Amino acid sequence: MKYNTLLYYCYSPIADAEQFAADHLKFCKSLNLVGRIIVADEGLNGTVSGTAEACKAYMEHIHADERFAKTEFKIDEVEEPSFIKMHCRYKQEIVHSGLRDTSIIDPNKQTGKHLEPKEFSEMMHDEDVVVLDVRSNYEHNLGKFKNAVTLDIDNFRDFPDQIEALAQYKDKKVLTYCTGGIKCEKASALLLHHGFTDVYQLHGGIIKYGKEAGGKDFEGKCYVFDNRIAVDVNSVNPQVISKCLNCGITTPKMINCANPECNEHFTQCDECGEKMQGCCSAACMEHPRRRPYDGTGYYVKVPQPLASK
Structure with a gap:
């Protein structure tokens, strides 16, 4: 089927x-x-x-x-x-922006100029261009465009706090990208709101880029929010850039920590996966609610136990 x-x-x-x-x-x-x-x-x-x-x-x-x-x-x-x-x-937003006043950005009124994958591929290496990854750490650590500027954020709601640091690129063409395009709609709108004048976004995100431009110059894998966890997008010049959290060896495998109260996203090689039983640390290995590791590192969410009265 x-x-x-x-x-x-x-x-x-x-x-x-x-x-x-x-x-x-x-x-x-x-x-x-x-x-x-x-x-x-x-x-x-x-x-x-x-x-x-x-x-x-x-x-x-x-x-x-x-x-x-x-x-x-x-x-x-x-x-x-x-x-x-x-x-x-x-929910209050389809992508949590972290803004107290969400009315200052409306993707239906103002957003970056949409670039089709082939246009993005041709433009990304120009001298006056900055390619900006608006995703979280665990996503760009697994894979990103070559020479892209990445942000030290754990969630997209942290993006507004990065605007001041990004001000150095106001005189550049800023090309934003994310997994499917949705975060860029708000990220590019927010950049325009803060005085950036030449802002673009990859239409359809990394996923569409992989299908229509062969994923050229996207290094590593693309994190996705389902059981697959990561997918290949580059069929032109692929390479693995992510490293095992525990031993440092290059590995494309991303998992969730087997300790449900940690549940950290991280990359871990198969050897360390067996040794650590899918945990990010020795402390998580000792946790009483540690989930059985089956080699995938993906777990269905289970309800937290009720606190005893």
């Missing part, structure tokens, strides 16, 4: 978004889809997985709604569904 995994987002206002999320969850379950969708007043952000037929029906359903008719789907063929359960939740 053929399965697909769909990555998408759409900034489009949703009235009564909380009710929409509840109804949308029921619809997804009716198609036997699994995945994770965030619904907010500002739009949708999702990754869903299921049979090719179910995914086709889902895309048709989204496009039939005039609010989401412009939604672009990145489609991957997979051997099995990329999630175990279906979640559809309401």
Whole structure:
């Protein structure tokens, strides 16, 4: 049986978004889809997985709604569904910006100039260009564009605090990129708000770039927010850049720490994985709730135990 995994987002206002999320969850379950969708007043952000037929029906359903008719789907063929359960939740933003006043940025009104993958590939090496990775540490440590500027942030909500440090690039063309494009919509809008004048973004993100430009000059793997954890994007000049946290050897494998109270994202080679039982440290190895390590380093979230009264 053929399965697909769909990555998408759409900034489009949703009235009564909380009710929409509840109804949308029921619809997804009716198609036997699994995945994770965030619904907010500002739009949708999702990754869903299921049979090719179910995914086709889902895309048709989204496009039939005039609010989401412009939604672009990145489609991957997979051997099995990329999630175990279906979640559809309401949140304040589809990408948490960390801003107290979120009204200062609206991707529907102002955002960076969109570059198609081939345009991005041609422009990224120009002398007056800075390629800016707006993703978190664990993402760019696994893979990034050659010579890209990376930020020391644990979550995208930390991005606004980096604006002052980025001011040195105000006289450059700033090319932003992320996994699928959604973070760049807000990152580029925020840069423009703070006086950057020549801001661009990679349309469709790293995933689309891999499909349409062969992933040229993207070093390492691309982190994805599903069971696959990481995917290859570069078929032109690939190389591995990530290193094992424990021994320092080059390895492309990223896992979650087996200690559920740590759950740190990190790269670990297979040898250290067996030795450390999928943990990032000796302390995590001794944790009483350490999860059994099966070699994948991916764990389904389980409820935390209730505190005793």
